Amino acid sequence: MTTLTTNTDRPRQGDFVKRLPGLVHTLGPAIILLALLILATAMSDVFLSTRNVFNVLRQSAGIGLMSVGMLFVILTRGIDLSVGSVAALGSVIAAVWVQDYGTGIALGAAIAVGAGCGLLSGGLIAFLKLPPFVTTLAVMTIARGLALIASNGQPIRMGAAGEMITEFGVGRLGMVPYPVILMIAVFVAAGLVLKFTRFGRMVKAVGSNAEAVRLSGISISRYQISVYVISGALAALAGVVSTSRTGIGSATISVGAELDAIAAVVIGGASLLGGRGGAINTFIGVVILGVIANLMNLANVPGYHQQVFMGAIIIGAMLLQYGTSALKR
Secondary structure, three states, rough: OOOOOOOOOOOOOOHHHHHHHHHHHHHHHHHHHHHHHHHHHHHOOOOOOOHHHHHHHHHHHHHHHHHHHHHHHHHOOHHHHHHHHHHHHHHHHHHHHHHHHHHHHHHHHHHHHHHHHHHHHHHHHOOOOOOOOHHHHHHHHHHHHHHHHHHOOOEOOOOHHHHHHHHHOOOEEEEEEHHHHHHHHHHHHHHHHHHOOOHHHHHHHHHHHHHHHHOOOOHHHHHHHHHHHHHHHHHHHHHHHHHHEEEEEOOOOOHHHHHHHHHHHHHOOOOOOOOOOHHHHHHHHHHHHHHHHHHHHHHOHHHHHHHHHHHHHHHHHHHHHHHHHHHHH
């Protein structure tokens, strides 16, 4: 007896080929990281040493915290150029307040000031409909100016009053530095929020189709404001982490850090058009930037040359992400 095979019974030839761009886009950050790890291991014997690996992660902690906030903002089709300056302001506030009010109040004040900067940006964007790029550029200038005013343009040593903060910056739990634990905890929390909470789903929905959300009777303003508040608070916390490593509050730290945070989010596959991105791939993007910087240091690449190589690698990563998206269309 002959069994007839219908078209639906046959394997769909070309299905895998059609899905390939999507797979490459999803797995792109992991592919890039794997390639960099292989290259770095081949170029340096010390790259995979425990000390160097945790050193890379420790140095990436500040950018990692900023990148989480930037991810939330970009998911709503926004941008936050103020995070580097807000980190500097948080650094200065923590260093000044810890001497008079102690660690807890100083930390809370720094985060509150960062959240306030985010509230200012979010409010102007949500209620006055100002462009995020220009708005956060203005807040970037304001925050850096306030940091310079508060510090009189001079580094501020925390001294003995900031001992708990500096111990956090150099301390470890077992072999893992405390800043790395904090960064991973924030990424895990962000991943859970985006995947399992209504807030996370609405943040993505606002970025995907804000008009549809509005027509559903849901106010998008509170979500827009919320993501900028999150970004500002995490940026200030990143500034405190930077201060914890040096024991010095400075208004000149994190210059250009906003570009690194944006790069990490985009390398991680998030779309600048909003609605697409995740915490895991953003974390991989942060690690990719850290590995690139560390690899160039180990290879004794001069500082100015490093900027050229970093930019070229970021462009390559973006081509991989957006090129595969074009193939899908």
